[in-house]
Amino acid sequence: MEETHVHALDYVSVVGRRKWWLIVPIALSIxxxxxxxRFLPKEYxxxxxxxxAAPIVSPNLVNQASPLDNxxxxxxxxxxxxxxQIxxxxxxxxxxxxxxxxDPKVGGLRRRITITVPEPVAQTNEIRRLDTFIVAYGDPDPARAxxxxxRLATVFVDxxxxxxxxxxxxTSMFIAAQLHASQVRLADLEGRLRKAKEAYMGRLPEQTQANLQNLSGLRQQLEANATALRSEQDRLSMIERQIDGLKQGNADVLFVPRGSDAALPPESRLLTLQRELATARAVYTDKHPEVQRLEEEIANARKDVLAERQRPEADRLAQLQLDPAYRQLSADREMSRLRIRELQRAGTDAQRQIGVYQARVEAAPMVEQQLATLQRDFDLEKQQYSDLS
Known part of the structure; x- marks a missing residue:
């Protein structure tokens, strides 16, 4: 089989023989x-x-649905x-x-209107939110279009x-009604919360720290009071022993005032003479006249003491009342007894207050739990009232 060679001039020859096949379609298309x-109606x-922009209302005011998608x-x-309507x-x-x-004009107008969205200026990874729209209207008359x-845009905006x-x-009327209702509920919750706090005054959670401080202070006060009470009781015991010693004539507890020895009770005079004798013996010998005089007076004083003890009890007490030491000790005893009663009363009051504050501290968690629901409702209603106003 022989190979056929095609030259470029062969194509030119084909076009020359078939030129009307190309010219006629092109001419008909033009x-x-x-x-x-020329004859089709123009469309402008x-x-x-x-x-x-969609109106935004706080979701706390109304049960607003989720935002519309594109x-x-x-x-x-x-x-x-x-x-x-438009x-x-x-x-x-x-x-x-x-x-x-x-009216058929309304339907015709609707068919000529198209609504599209503009192309985005830049591509981003965020979800595009449609807030701009392009309204197009086609008409043969450009001025009328x-x-x-x-007019369509103006009527739509209007x-x-x-x-x-x-x-x-x-919405304003609704919010006003909601604001009034919230104000009423807020006042009711505030009144209930105030009454509850007044009922639990002293046991509120915010008062726990103050109660603990008062409790600590009262315990320290009770310890100091107990120490002072023991000291005062010891002092009273000592005073009573001294008074008993005076009544029994014990010379080691007698008080010797200044003045004439003759005016002293026998026990006091005997104690004074014994002290003077001890002082004189430290200076003089036993044969010294001063020592002998004091020994003689001591012997007479002992007789007077013995005679005094043999006197009736009533006479002895009457005589003892004249002793300044006895009167001073009696006054000290009454003051000590009064002080002990005051300390005992203060200790009782401190123990009672300790019990009260201890009970308040222990009741604070229960009170907090009881007030939690009411406080939460009050806070939520207050927040809603703030959003409405």
Whole structure:
């Protein structure tokens, strides 16, 4: 089989023989395009950009649903913009028709309107939130297309503003009602909380630290009081022993006042003479006249003491009342007894207060648990009232 060689001039020869196959289709295409441009109706499209911001209400005030996603926002925007209320108003204001629900102009206007979203300026990883929409309207008349597009945007903004104003008014009334109800509940909870705290006054959790400090102070006071009581009781015992010694005539406990020895009781005079004799013997011998005189007076004083002890008890007590030492000791004894009674009473009061504060500290956790629910309700209601106001 012989190989066939094709030269480039062969292609030129083919085109020369088949040139009308190429020229006729091209000429027909140009002619059809010119006819279409000349006789097809012209369509002009006018666009308007609308920015929509959803009203934000604190979720603490109302049970607000989750935010709309992009598809729902697009659907809501289309339904609102192509609603009968807006399109009928555009038809009436532009003089296109009566704007009745069955007016065919309304349907025709709806078919010529398209709603799209602008292309994003930059690609990001964040979820895009639709808040800008492009409204387009097509019409053979460019002036009418622009006029209707502007009218459509104006009517949409106006109707949307009216709707939002009505909603804002309803929302204001709703918030005012909620604010009043919250104020009533807050006052009720505040009153209940105040009464509960008054009922548990002294046992509140915030008073625990103060109660512990008072308890510690009372215990220290009780210990100091017990020490003072023991000391005063020892002093009273010593005073009573001295008084008993005076009554029994013990010379080692007698008090010797200044003055004439003749005015002293026999026991006191005997004690004085014995002391003077001890002093004289330290200086003189036993044969010294002063020592002999003192020994003689001591012998007489002992006789007087013996005679005094043989006297009736009533006479002895009457004579003892004249002794300054006895009177001083009696006064000291009464003062000591009074001091002991005061210390005992203070100790009893301290023990009673310790029991009271101990009971308050132990009751604080129970009181805190009982007040927790009421305090939580009060705090939540106060926060809600703050959000409403």
């Amino acid at each position: 002619l059809v395009g010119l006819l279409l441009v 499209t006018s666009t308007a950009t609308l920015g929509v 598809q729902e926002r697009m659907r809501a925007m289309s339904q609102q913009l192509l609603s009968l 399109l009928a108003r555009v038809v009436r204001e532009e003089g296109l028709g009566s704007g009745a629900p069955n 622009q006029r209707i597009t502007n 109707e949307n503003s009216k709707t939002r104003a009505e909603r804002a008014e309803d």
